[in-house]
Amino acid sequence: MRGWRAWMVGGVVAGSLAAAGPLAGEAAEAPSLRIGIVDLQAILTQSKVGQAAKAKVRAEAEQKQKEVQGKERELVKMREELEKQAAVLSDVARKEKEDTLRRRFRELQRLADDSERDLQKRESDTVNEILKDIAAVVRSYGQEKAYGLILERTQAGVIFGTDSVDLTREILERFNAKK
Numbered sequence: 001m002r003g004w005r006a007w008m009v010g011g012v013v014a015g016s017l018a019a020a021g022p023l024a025g026e027a028a029e030a031p032s033l034r035i036g037i038v039d040l041q042a043i044l045t046q047s048k049v050g051q052a053a054k055a056k057v058r059a060e061a062e063q064k065q066k067e068v069q070g071k072e073r074e075l076v077k078m079r080e081e082l083e084k085q086a087a088v089l090s091d092v093a094r095k096e097k098e099d100t101l102r103r104r105f106r107e108l109q110r111l112a113d114d115s116e117r118d119l120q121k122r123e124s125d126t127v128n129e130i131l132k133d134i135a136a137v138v139r140s141y142g143q144e145k146a147y148g149l150i151l152e153r154t155q156a157g158v159i160f161g162t163d164s165v166d167l168t169r170e171i172l173e174r175f176n177a178k179k
Contacts, residue, residue, distance in 0.1 A: 033148040036167040040152050043134055043172045044127065053126045057119065064115040071108050075101065137175045141167065 044050040082097050089097070142150045150167065151158055 034146060036142070036147050036150040036165050037153045037156070037158050037161045038138055038150055038171050039154065039166075039168045040131060040134060041154060042168050043175060044130060046172055047130075047134075048176050049130055049133070053123075053130060057123045057126065060122070061119055064119065068108065068112050068115065071104075071111065075104055075108060078104070133178075134171070134175055137178060138167075138171055141171060141174060 045054070078097075078101050082094070082101060085097075086094055138150055141147075153161070153166075153168075
């Protein structure tokens with residue numbers, strides 16, 4: 001009996017070692033995973049393309065603002081004229097001018113709201129196109145440098161990353177060179 005137990009225990013131990021051996025060897029041979037982080041917002045704001053897009057949107061916003069301000073000045077003049085003429089106008093004429101003033105004010109509000117929405121949509125579309133281009137540069141860089149994973153600093157919830165894993169500067173340089 002004793003020989004049989006020794007043989008069983010030896011078999012179990014040998015089987016356990018055999019099973020653990022390849023796993024330990026596989027873990028030791030697994031390639032290390034290169035991880036990098038990128039701050040897309042920084043690239044977007046610091047890149048030549050991003051700065052040009054921001055300047056273009058700002059110029060469009062200023063132009064729309066001037067247009068709205070011009071129409072607003074017209075409405076102020078209309079209101080002042082109505083106030084001056086109120087005493088001499090008939091009730092029907094005064095009411096008609098007040099209705100016209102209200103209608104023009106609503107049109108101005110619509111123009112301002114539409115302009116704001118249009119600018120926001122254009123800015124969003126522009127940013128999305130730039131981010132697609134940046135993502136292509138990141139993918140290319142990651143493949144070239146054999147990165148297994150590149151995370152976006154703010155969206156991925158990265159709380160800490162050393163400078164050695166921050167690829168923002170390299171990606172910014174490549175992106176600027178591409179454009």
